[in-house]
Amino acid sequence: xxxxxxxFYLIVxxxxxxxxxxxxxxxxxxxxxxxxxxxxxxxxxxxxxKKGGNAIDAAVAVQFALAVVYPNAGNIGGGGFMVYRGAKGxxxxxxxxxxxxxxxxxxxxxDSTTGNAIVDKSLYGHLASGVPGSVDGMVKAHAKYGKLPWxxxxxxxxxxxxxxxxxxxxxxxxxxxxxxxxLKYNPSGTALLKQIDDWKLGDTLIQTQLSxxxxxxxxxxxxxxxxxxxxxxxxSEINRGQGIISQKDLNNYQSIWRKPxxxxxxxxxxxxxxxxxxxxxxLIQLLHAxxxxxxxxxxxxxxxxxxxxxxxxxxxxADRATHMGDPDFYAVPQAQLxxxxxxxxxxxxxxWNAATPSHMVKAGELWARQSEETTHFxxxxxxxxxxxxxxxxxxxxxxxxxxxxxxxxxxNEMDDFxxxxxxxxxxxxxxxxxxxxxxxxxxxxxxTPTIIEQAGKLFMVVGTPGGSTIITSVFQAVLNVLExxxxxxxxxxxxxxxxxxxxxxxxxxxxxxxxxxxxxxxQKGYKITPREPMGRVEVILKTPKGLQGGADTRGDDCSxxx
Ligand code: GLY
Numbered sequence: 001x002x003x004x005x006x007x008f009y010l011i012v013x014x015x016x017x018x019x020x021x022x023x024x025x026x027x028x029x030x031x032x033x034x035x036x037x038x039x040x041x042x043x044x045x046x047x048x049x050k051k052g053g054n055a056i057d058a059a060v061a062v063q064f065a066l067a068v069v070y071p072n073a074g075n076i077g078g079g080g081f082m083v084y085r086g087a088k089g090x091x092x093x094x095x096x097x098x099x100x101x102x103x104x105x106x107x108x109x110x111d112s113t114t115g116n117a118i119v120d121k122s123l124y125g126h127l128a129s130g131v132p133g134s135v136d137g138m139v140k141a142h143a144k145y146g147k148l149p150w151x152x153x154x155x156x157x158x159x160x161x162x163x164x165x166x167x168x169x170x171x172x173x174x175x176x177x178x179x180x181x182x183l184k185y186n187p188s189g190t191a192l193l194k195q196i197d198d199w200k201l202g203d204t205l206i207q208t209q210l211s212x213x214x215x216x217x218x219x220x221x222x223x224x225x226x227x228x229x230x231x232x233x234x235x236s237e238i239n240r241g242q243g244i245i246s247q248k249d250l251n252n253y254q255s256i257w258r259k260p261x262x263x264x265x266x267x268x269x270x271x272x273x274x275x276x277x278x279x280x281x282x283l284i285q286l287l288h289a290x291x292x293x294x295x296x297x298x299x300x301x302x303x304x305x306x307x308x309x310x311x312x313x314x315x316x317x318a319d320r321a322t323h324m325g326d327p328d329f330y331a332v333p334q335a336q337l338x339x340x341x342x343x344x345x346x347x348x349x350x351x352w353n354a355a356t357p358s359h360m361v362k363a364g365e366l367w368a369r370q371s372e373e374t375t376h377f378x379x380x381x382x383x384x385x386x387x388x389x390x391x392x393x394x395x396x397x398x399x400x401x402x403x404x405x406x407x408x409x410x411x412n413e414m415d416d417f418x419x420x421x422x423x424x425x426x427x428x429x430x431x432x433x434x435x436x437x438x439x440x441x442x443x444x445x446x447x448t449p450t451i452i453e454q455a456g457k458l459f460m461v462v463g464t465p466g467g468s469t470i471i472t473s474v475f476q477a478v479l480n481v482l483e484x485x486x487x488x489x490x491x492x493x494x495x496x497x498x499x500x501x502x503x504x505x506x507x508x509x510x511x512x513x514x515x516x517x518x519x520x521x522x523q524k525g526y527k528i529t530p531r532e533p534m535g536r537v538e539v540i541l542k543t544p545k546g547l548q549g550g551a552d553t554r555g556d557d558c559s560x561x562x
Contacts, residue, residue: 026487028546029561035538035549036062036377037465039558040069040165042551044156045379046560048148055385056084056145057153060138062377063391064157064214067134068207069165071192071409072174072396073375073465076213076225078411079133080391081273082141083260083449085458087384091262091271091451092144096137096255097442098130098413103244106437109419117419125185126241128399128412130443134391135217135225137255144257145385154218161211161407164204168556172199174396181400185241190402192409209407226250233405241401252440263338265291268482269453275332278324279448282471285316287478288343300484300494301513303520304352309479310499310506310526311356313472315346317501318361320471325434326442332434355525358504373397374447374465378540380458380547386540388449390463390470416443446470452478458542464552466535469507472498473535477550481541488550488559492537505529 032055034045044065045058053061059082066074079098085091107115109122122128142150167175175192182193189195191207199205216224224230231250238245261274263284270287272280289312298305324332336342350356374392392411393399399412418435435444448470452460460481464473473496480491495512499505505527513521518528536557539550549559 026489026548027561028543028548030546031382031562032058032380033540033547033549033559033561034058034062034377034379035540035551035557035559036066037073037375037536037538037555037557038066038070039556040160041065041074041377042558042560044160045377046562047156048153049379049381050562051148051152053148053153053381054145054383055379055381055387056141057148058379058381059377059387059389060142060146061153061156062379063134063138063389064154064217065160066375066377066391067408068157068160068210070375073373073391073393075132075391075393075398075409075411076134076217077129077132077403077408078391078393078398079130079413080137080389081277081445081447081449082137083271083273083388083451084145085271085386085451085453086145089456091260093258093260093273094137094141094255095258095276095442096133096140097276097445098133098411099249099253100414100417100437100439100441100443101131101245101249102252102439103246104414104437104439108437109414122415122417122419123395123412124181124400126238126243126399126401126410128414129238129243129245129401129410130413131245131249131253132411133253133255136222136253139222140255140257150221151218154214158211158214158218161207161214164206166202167199167205169201170556172201172203175199178397178400181397182402185400186402186404188404191407192397192402207407209405211407213406213408226253230406234403237401237403237410240404261334261338263288265478265482267454268459270450271453272448272450274327274334275324275444276326276442277445277447278320279446279471279474280450281324281332281334281337282316282320282446283448283450283474283478284338285319285343286312286471286475288340289316289347290479295479295483296485300480300486301497301517303517306497306506306513306517306521307352307524307526309475310497311350312347313475313499314356314358314361314501314504317499318358321432321501323434325432325444329438329441330434353524358501361501374467374470376449376463376465376536376538378461378463378538380461380540380542384458384542386451386458386461388451388461388463390447390449390465392447392465413443416445448474450474450478460542461540462537464535464537468500469496469498469534472496472500473537477537477539481539488539488541488548490550492539492550492552496534498534507531507534509533
């Protein structure tokens with residue numbers, strides 16, 4: 001009991017709740033908006049819009065800028081997903097998720113004697129990386145929809161890398177915390193490592209090698225990254241650490257345009273990401289599960305609302321576990337999962353009097369542990385084109401390996417596979433066949449970049465990082481707007497809760513549930529566990545008065561408009 005209290009107290013201290021003075025005044029912009037995890041990246045996106053660039057141009061410039069100013073998750077050595085809605089209503093999604101290298105094998109992270117997963121092997125170092133997709137993704141997005149010249153979009157990131165930018169207090173803290181890790185995986189040093197003293201607020205971070213890499217991408221596009229000097233540096237870095245990515249993997253990598261997942265919640269059309277992300281299907285399933293309940297009457301984060309959302313989450317995450325993986329390798333039963341009738345059936349054994357124990361919910365198995373360091377950004381331009389991108393290295397600073405001579409971090413996305421399908425991993429979680437490792441396969445994701453229409457018109461752009469909590473954080477942000485009438489900023493700042501089937505606990509941020517709601521849930525058998533902040537949700541709303549942005553107060557996030 002004493003330990004629980006101390007733990008709770010530490011979390012309260014750690015978590016700075018969003019309060020009124022943190023939240024910018026409710027402002028509207030007529031022309032365009034950019035919301036990202038870092039003020040410098042938001043400035044880059046806004047400048048591109050003001051120069052006459054469209055939402056895709058701004059998004060491409062932001063993706064490269066985040067690789068410089070937000071090395072936690074912004075990247076060229078990782079991957080992501082984009083959901084796009086053009087001003088005339090055309091929709092598309094781009095999958096630039098990393099792929100397993102051709103030499104990947106199902107049991108590559110298992111001890112050959114014991115058959116158990118080897119601690120951290122899929123998480124850190126050169127073997128943890130999938131083949132990066134971000135640069136190919138940006139090239140394809142720009143080729144299809146971009147307006148400004150490619151070179152123009154790289155210039156701001158090059159400048160930020162070459163001349164540096166001032167780091168925030170949060171960044172100084174995170175970089176210092178990882179000093180030993182950076183040294184371990186990069187013994188010859190990296191720009192992210194301050195050798196003698198510690199980083200502090202306002203220090204300038206200069207990344208010369210990264211600026212050279214970005215110049216190569218500016219001049220040669222895809223070939224500037226997947227071939228030539230940058231590729232050579234990448235492969236020799238991989239070889240130094242006994243990784244398995246080859247030049248052939250780089251040559252073969254292709255991002256893919258995929259048919260968006262769409263569904264309806266009341267009269268709102270949800271446009272979101274298909275597999276290999278589980279996020280889009282899961283979000284629509286969750287919305288279907290709660291659609292017929294009077295949430296607005298019950299209130300946000302209030303007893304019955306939380307109970308029904310948690311029970312929906314329990315069931316949907318169990319489905320995610322069993323049924324989802326890379327659609328190029330596994331037949332995801334998408335149509336069935338998305339049917340409203342199916343969700344109704346799934347909720348039939350829900351009982352208002354008591355929590356449904358998770359072990360009763362599902363014959364299916366799987367829960368793959370996911371890291372929470374990813375980043376999301378939203379852009380809307382003057383014409384009304386909208387972009388929602390979630391991009392990731394997976395863990396904080398990915399594999400922690402910075403490519404020597406090229407200055408960029410490599411992802412540790414291989415850990416998003418089920419390292420050992422069918423039996424519990426180190427964390428007591430089990431993985432499924434659908435997400436087993438195979439050569440050239442994409443690992444399952446929870447990233448949920450989403451765009452919502454109302455009456456055929458753009459209404460909301462939303463997404464977040466947060467590993468397994470991504471889906472529930474987007475779910476809550478969407479309901480905060482659609483049901484609880486919150487502004488964009490209120491919707492993202494509002495405290496969150498999360499259930500993911502296994503473990504069978506309701507994880508809650510500080511102040512997410514009041515005493516009466518907690519008592520109500522406790523009495524029905526729900527286990528409530530306080531935890532650190534979840535996600536960093538970004539939102540743009542298109543209202544009759546103009547564009548309204550919500551940048552999560554849990555980080556340095558920033559919304560800018562004009
Ligand atoms: N790496 C986190 C995700 O893809 O969901």
